[in-house]
Amino acid sequence: MNTTIKQAKQHLNEEVTIGAWLTNKRSSGKIAFLQLRDGTGFMQGVVVKNNVSEEVFQLAKDITQETSLYVTGEITEDYRSDLGYEMQVKSIEVIAEAHDYPITPKDHGTEFLMDHRHLWLRSKKQHAVMKIRNEIIRATYEFFNDNDFTKIDPPILTASAPEGTSELFHTKYFDEDAFLSQSGQLYMEAAAMAHGRVFSFGPTFRAEKSKTRRHLIEFWMIEPEMAFCNHQQSLEIQEQYVAHVVQSVLKNCKLDLKALDRDTTNLEKVTTPFPRITYDDAVEFLKEQGFDDIEWGEDFGAPHETAIANHYDLPVFITNYPTKIKPFYMQPNPDNEDTVLCADLIAPEGYGEIIGGSERINDLSLLEQRIDEHQLDAESYSYYLDLRRYGSVPHSGFGLGLERTVAWLTGVEHVRETSPFPRLLNRLYP
Structure with missing residues (x-):
């Protein structure tokens, strides 16, 4: 048999x-x-x-x-x-028969292993990482299907930049300029106006010349958008989703976690609700921790996020960042017009931001103003403005980075091990 x-x-x-x-x-x-x-x-x-x-x-x-x-x-x-x-x-x-297999049971350098990534995938620990990645994907579909979300697939080739940055991969689309998508969010907002609750899951591309252990050039994002949903309601959905994924991995990937020698003590604590700290309070906390150089209005780096995360046993939301360091589409905070209704979810153990989300601007005139302030081409965002012209509603959404989440749950140090064939600043092979 x-x-x-x-x-x-x-x-x-x-x-x-x-x-x-x-x-x-x-x-x-x-x-x-x-x-x-x-x-x-x-x-x-x-x-x-x-x-x-x-x-x-x-x-x-x-x-x-x-x-x-x-x-x-x-x-x-x-x-x-x-x-x-x-x-x-x-x-x-x-x-x-296989002869002279290059990856032997002895230790090998990282660059050697990355050059042989197509073979390194066969090793027990790399196999375990991919199995856990697969379980995160399975649990993601389970959560959103069970909560009445419809999966919608946004395009990968786009004419505009959702984040309004220059860190895009440019290509020619016949006689027009096009870019590889850095987010499906704007299209998902359009889909949410048709289906109420939607999510996408697909590749995104960032032309950032970064070599940190948290960054990839090509990575996968899960991006839900929800009509008739405010910022607080979105935070509740985010923490429920993350808790569901963590518990699914703990339940269904015991042997894989063991193969990775992953201490699951902290993962077992991941239940809702998650702690929340405002950006304002986070700045004060960091100064108390000795980060004297941090000033209000600056974005947080990896050391700042790690210091905040280490103060909690659970993933922590940092809310209400300054308007000037966030994208144009975020809804102003009614309690402080210098901040927006947004949050980053910081994973424990130094793994950094795994979710970024916000309530979206639903007022047409304010959105037009923001597009102008960010010196964006209004014509490229005509379809996005239409969403506010025809039946605008309060709506919110977020994006979870798959590879960073895999890194956190598996305990691997670098996100290059969380993608089967990672694309890094200096690596396009294999």
Whole structure:
């Protein structure tokens, strides 16, 4: 019977065949231990000399790393294994031999591993990171589908910049200028006026010449928009969503978290509500912590965000940033016209901002004023202004960066490990 490593537990004391690759092996005089993987998991195959032919045992000793195989044997309990079972191998069929596999069990430098990213993905820890990434995506669809959101796909080629920045990838669209999207938000606002609650999930591009451990050139964003939704209601949805994702990963990725040696103590504390601190109070807090150079009106850097996050056990919202450092479309704070109704959600343990969101301006004249103040081309935003001309309503939205969230939940240090094929300032290969 053919099966997979993941499904093998359903066949205890049965003989099965599994297609797999050899990740490592060790052997003594009479037993060979084969570390096998098949994409669904990792399992040990035990080859006992007295139980197999001489040819099979010699093959088991000679197999090279990453050779592909069909292994046949009986699935038996093994309480020392994370899986709780292993295979007593009876026969081995080599599919394709691998020779001189470049990534050996020894340590390798980061640049070497990134040059061989197409192979590094096979390692146990990188496999675990991608499985957790997949679970975050699955839980995302589950949350938004269960809460009556409709998925809408915004375009990747756009004629304008949602954030109003110059950090865009430019291309020619026949005889027009176009840009790779840095956010689907403006299109999602249009979709929200048709469907009420919507979300997108897709790639975005930022031409930032940044080399920090938190930045990628190409990354994936989950961007919900909600009609008839104010800022406070949006914050509640954000924290419910993040808590749902965290709990889903804890429930469904136990072996993957263990493979990464992830201490889940802090993750297990992630329940709603999340703490909130205003930008004003955050500036005062930072000064008390010794950040004497921070002044009101400046954006926070990674050290500032980390200091604030370390004060809490949970993700923390920093709310009501100054108007001048935020995009043009954010609704003014009625209690302080110098700030806007927005929030960044800062992850614990130094992983920085994972969500940025706000209530959007719904007044046509104010939005036109903001576009003019930011020296943007009003014609490029004509469709966006139409949303305020024809049945405008209070509405809010946010964007969650997938890779930073993966980094936080997996505990990996750099976001380059959270994308299967990351695009960095100096890397477009593989």
